[in-house]
Amino acid sequence: AQSVTQPDIHITVSEGASLELRCNYSYGATPYLFWYVQSPGQGLQLLLKYFSGDTLVQGIKGFEAEFKRSQSSFNLRKPSVHWSDAAEYFCAVGHQTGANNLFFGTGTRLTVIP
């Protein structure tokens, strides 16, 4: 069965500090992997996605993620966090073919302190 685990419910970092949000997945086939960000009361904005090729993926707003097949992980990173990065972050996995839906992790809430 497919599942996505985000072990950290809430993370607090200081502005300017580095950030890593963890994501582990379980999927029966080669997955598509995504990171989305959601501000309160808003929809989801795609930060980045991995389909194939280079396992280090660059996204918007200075985010990157690394796909590690051996660890079934797709952790999100940012070298220097800005106050505007405070939001909810969701990792998601989908199938490479067909019209399948995405499976979402439970989310990690990021708080940025000055």
Place this chain on the structure above:
Amino acid sequence: GAVVSQHPSWVICKSGTSVKIECRSLDFQATTMFWYRQFPKQSLMLMATSNEGSKATYEQGVEKDKFLINHASLTLSTLTVTSAHPEDSSFYICSARAGGNGYTFGSGTRLTVV
């Protein structure tokens, strides 16, 4: 890029009434759309998969007679919450697979039933 427009962004209705939420793909054809529900501080849970020209596929535990889905055209899917009750209050988000490998999300609808 592919855009999904969701309307309304928020709605308040009286208990026992019905509410319709629209999801439109603006610049692409979406044969399949997905409807998610998100409770406060929780992740997105798939409710149903909406297929153009055919019946929607509902996830286990989702009442198809309560959450009516219609996907009459390649650019429009609607979710109608019938006889709404306070426990139906939630954030509803639609999504479409915009060809290729991308998933695009609507901005969400905040439903409050009073």
